[in-house]
Amino acid sequence: MSRILVTGGTGYIGTHVLAALSEAGHHAIPLDNFSNSSPAAAERLREITPRIAPPVEIDMRDRLGLASLLAREKVDAVIHLAGLKAVGESVEQPLRYYDNNVRGTVTLLQALADANVTRFVFGSSATVYSPEGTTPSTEQSAVGPTSPYGRTKRLVEQILEDTAAADPRWRIAVLRYFNPAGAHSSGVIGEHPRGVPNNLMPYVCRVAAGQLSRLQIFGNDYPTPDGTGVRDYIHVCDLAEGHVAALGVLEGIPAGEVLTANLGTGRGVSVKELIETFERVNGIAIARETVSRRPGDVAVYCANPEFAQSRLGWKARRSLEDICRDAWRYAERSAREKWP
Numbered sequence: 252m253s254r255i256l257v258t259g260g261t262g263y264i265g266t267h268v269l270a271a272l273s274e275a276g277h278h279a280i281p282l283d284n285f286s287n288s289s290p291a292a293a294e295r296l297r298e299i300t301p302r303i304a305p306p307v308e309i310d311m312r313d314r315l316g317l318a319s320l321l322a323r324e325k326v327d328a329v330i331h332l333a334g335l336k337a338v339g340e341s342v343e344q345p346l347r348y349y350d351n352n353v354r355g356t357v358t359l360l361q362a363l364a365d366a367n368v369t370r371f372v373f374g375s376s377a378t379v380y381s382p383e384g385t386t387p388s389t390e391q392s393a394v395g396p397t398s399p400y401g402r403t404k405r406l407v408e409q410i411l412e413d414t415a416a417a418d419p420r421w422r423i424a425v426l427r428y429f430n431p432a433g434a435h436s437s438g439v440i441g442e443h444p445r446g447v448p449n450n451l452m453p454y455v456c457r458v459a460a461g462q463l464s465r466l467q468i469f470g471n472d473y474p475t476p477d478g479t480g481v482r483d484y485i486h487v488c489d490l491a492e493g494h495v496a497a498l499g500v501l502e503g504i505p506a507g508e509v510l511t512a513n514l515g516t517g518r519g520v521s522v523k524e525l526i527e528t529f530e531r532v533n534g535i536a537i538a539r540e541t542v543s544r545r546p547g548d549v550a551v552y553c554a555n556p557e558f559a560q561s562r563l564g565w566k567a568r569r570s571l572e573d574i575c576r577d578a579w580r581y582a583e584r585s586a587r588e589k590w591p
């Protein structure tokens with residue numbers, strides 16, 4: 252059993268990583284500043300998986316706070332998920348994004364190096380790939396993020412590459428997520444955006460719950476089979492298990508190198524297919540209308556997941572039906588019980 256610090260541990264992906272770590276027999280310690288989450292989710296998870304430590308409230312830019320945590324808690328490895336993630340907001344507030352995501356990560360890495368904690372997994376994004384690059388994306392596809400958010404992700408990847416090259420103690424894996432969706436099958440944790448959701452699945456769930464009147468489909472004139480945008484939706488529990496797999500191969504990464512792997516399914520799903528699957532699986536009609544394209548969107552984002560399969564021994568196992576069923580189970584219950 253290892254002791255794993257999870258930054259952003261009370262967020263959407265973080266809580267599912269806590270569950271996967273616990274299922275794999277690790278001891279997980281969530282850290283968060285609660286800027287986009289509440290400790291309540293981790294507390295609910297602790298009711299069904301008591302091995303998870305209570306969440307620690309620290310901002311990753313607080314080096315003294317991190318140093319004091321690392322002095323009192325033995326930590327074998329870190330899964331780094333803390334960050335701001337709204338593309339549109341990053342265009343309006345770039346300095347806030349660079350300060351939080353980039354300066355925050357540098358501060359975290361400094362505190363970890365001081366404490367000799369040098370096993371590190373970073374939650375990056377498919378948004379680092381250039382929209383002009385090849386699809387499905389392999390890890391060798393051209394990078395070229397198009398938003399400040401995407402550039403913070405790529406900058407952190409480069410900082411990690413430089414850090415590994417400079418100091419042979421580090422073992423670092425970078426995981427590039429495609430479109431995480433769905434929720435833990437227990438229904439106690441899931442995606443819980445504040446305000447009106449930007450992303451497709453939480454928006455669909457709000458329409459299903461009667462909290463929003465209709466879904467807007469952003470464009471039906473893309474060069475895709477049905478004209479709507481295509482994405483590689485990956486069940487968040489599959490994604491979380493990918494982190495456990497990455498931890499398992501960290502020691503084998505040669506000094507000076509960073510292991511970079513896509514976490515996706517390799518299967519592209521259109522907006523229309525996702526809505527129709529949600530309706531069929533959950534027996535709920537989703538009111539929708541087609542509007543013009545959303546600025547900045549691309550037609551297709553899809554992973555080539557082969558490298559993760561061969562190097563991490565990991566593969567997404569859950570279906571689009573599982574994603575739709577589990578997303579709704581959580582959304583329906585969290586709305587009914589008014590979870591924070």
Ligand code: NAD
Nearest residue numbers: 259262263264283284285286287288310311332333334376
């Ligand atoms: P989330 O907002 O639910 O979780 C991120 C967590 O980080 C939140 O709980 C937030 O409070 C915390 N946080 C932010 N800044 C912090 C700071 N300075 N110190 C401590 N905690 C801080 O988002 P998520 O969907 O769980 O995303 C987790 C990570 O995965 C992020 O880094 C995100 O960029 C990345 N990612 C997410 C997606 C996605 O579609 N959800 C896709 C690709 C990559």
Ligand code: UFG
Nearest residue numbers: 376377378428429449450451454467468469480481522548
């Ligand atoms: N869409 C709609 N209506 C909506 C919301 C989305 O039609 O109300 C469509 C989009 O146009 C797109 C698809 O649904 O075709 C998926 O959109 P999302 O907003 O759910 O996801 P994106 O692929 O646009 O972006 C996500 C994350 C980004 C990340 C990117 C690549 O939000 O942070 O995946 O990993 F950069």
